[in-house]
Amino acid sequence: MExxxxxxxxxxxxxxxxxKVFLIYGPDEGLVRELGKALCLSIVDSLNDPFCYGELSASxxxxxxxxxxxxxxxxxxxxGDRVVRLRGATGNSKxxxxxxxxxxxxxxxxxxxxxxxxxxxxxxxKVKSAPHGAVTPCFHDKAQDVTGLxxxxxxxxxxxxxxxxxxxxxxxxxxxxxxSRQELxxxxxxxxxxxxxxxxxxxxxxxxxxxxxxVFDIIDATxxxxxxxxERRMNKAFSAGESPIAFLRLIQGQLKQLxxxxxxxxxxQKSGEAMKKAGIPFFxxxxxxxxxxxxxxxxxATCLDITLNAEIDCKTTGYPDETLCRRAxxxxxxxxxxx
Numbered sequence: 001m002e003x004x005x006x007x008x009x010x011x012x013x014x015x016x017x018x019x020k021v022f023l024i025y026g027p028d029e030g031l032v033r034e035l036g037k038a039l040c041l042s043i044v045d046s047l048n049d050p051f052c053y054g055e056l057s058a059s060x061x062x063x064x065x066x067x068x069x070x071x072x073x074x075x076x077x078x079x080g081d082r083v084v085r086l087r088g089a090t091g092n093s094k095x096x097x098x099x100x101x102x103x104x105x106x107x108x109x110x111x112x113x114x115x116x117x118x119x120x121x122x123x124x125x126k127v128k129s130a131p132h133g134a135v136t137p138c139f140h141d142k143a144q145d146v147t148g149l150x151x152x153x154x155x156x157x158x159x160x161x162x163x164x165x166x167x168x169x170x171x172x173x174x175x176x177x178x179x180s181r182q183e184l185x186x187x188x189x190x191x192x193x194x195x196x197x198x199x200x201x202x203x204x205x206x207x208x209x210x211x212x213x214x215v216f217d218i219i220d221a222t223x224x225x226x227x228x229x230x231e232r233r234m235n236k237a238f239s240a241g242e243s244p245i246a247f248l249r250l251i252q253g254q255l256k257q258l259x260x261x262x263x264x265x266x267x268x269q270k271s272g273e274a275m276k277k278a279g280i281p282f283f284x285x286x287x288x289x290x291x292x293x294x295x296x297x298x299x300x301a302t303c304l305d306i307t308l309n310a311e312i313d314c315k316t317t318g319y320p321d322e323t324l325c326r327r328a329x330x331x332x333x334x335x336x337x338x339x
Contacts, residue, residue: 003134008035012042019134020105023127025089025114026138029216030178035136036113040083043109051076058088059253061096062279072100072108082108088253089114090281094123101130115281138177146170146180153184154198159191161198168200172207182240183207219251222329223258223291225337234326244325248311251329255304258288263297295336303332 001019003011005026022039024032037047044052054071061068071084089097089112100110117123119137127133150169154161161169173180187206191198218237221230238244257278264274271289280288310328314321 001134002128003136005031005035005136005138008136009038012038015042018132020108021101021110021112021127021130021133023112023114023124023133023135024138025117025124025135027116028138028177029115031138032113034178034181035138036085036111039111040085043081043083052080052082054082055085055087057249057253058086058090058093058096059256065096068096068100072103072105072110080107083111084108085111085113087113089123090279091117091121091123092279094126097123098126101126101133105132117281146173149177149180150184153181153188157188157191158195159188159198165198165200165203168203169207186240218247218329219254220287222251222333223254223336225333227330227333227337230329230333234329238322244321245311245314247325248307248328252304252307255300255307258291259297259300259304261288262292262295262300265292266297299335303335306331
């Protein structure tokens with residue numbers, strides 16, 4: 001079945017328990033993450049409980065496909081429902097995911113998050129046609145969608161805004177749902193217990209142009225060696241409460257693909273064929289081409305080691321996660337810049 005994004009939250013309030021596999025995909029990566037997280041938290045109380053929540057990256061499964069089946073067939077030691085969340089899936093992930101559709105997922109829900117794959121791709125068709133599957137495409141917000149989000153969040157806080165203020169917000173929030181929601185939540189926090197109408201001055205103090213400020217902008221700035229953009233975007237993301245470890249894991253997935261592509265290019269293959277074999281989605285290949293330019297497989301392997309060591313340090317040293325993440329991404333950006 002297809003579950004449109006505008007019906008997703010009402011569905012969570014009164015879910016169909018027979019649906020056990022959800023594919024959330026589309027160009028609005030912020031909305032994909034937001035709906036994926038909301039779905040997981042509608043089933044389990046916390047995403048930090050390893051007994052009831054498991055998270056995998058699609059790039060990890062290329063070297064160990066059995067890991068997905070192990071997670072899906074595991075039984076919670078404490079009983080109750082489990083969620084397995086697969087992030088970063090692509091159209092090429094169909095063969096890895098297809099065996100899971102034949103499982104009897106009695107107490108486990110399988111949540112798949114993918115990027116801008118085609119609605120007629122094999123993966124979308126397979127999940128959509130499964131008797132216990134649902135697909136949700138996520139497109140960038142249009143102006144009327146952003147207006148609705150503004151009214152929803154301000155209204156829930158007992159706040160109101162004039163048409164001029166709403167128009168300013170629409171122009172500056174951009175089309176990424178997750179970032180827009182964070183910016184509006186920040187505005188609500190700023191207003192505190194005041195119930196007066198939100199003014200243009202209130203908005204200008206709190207909200208700038210966030211159209212391009214996404215998690216993946218940070219990854220792009222890192223791999224392209226744009227130190228100024230990286231610093232600015234990390235400041236904005238961390239002030240909005242984004243997770244440093246999430247950045248490290250996401251960039252690890254991209255670096256694994258780039259490492260494979262770079263190694264194939266080192267071996268004499270053309271870049272287009274190498275990127276295809278590395279599983280880099282077509283829509284991302286233009287950016288990947290720039291990130292691979294002048295880089296060797298050894299360079300990508302070193303960058304990957306930096307992120308892996310930073311994640312280990314975050315979990316073992318007691319130093320601030322944000323500091324360790326900043327240092328790791330800056331090291332990669334500087335190394336990419338020098339080449």
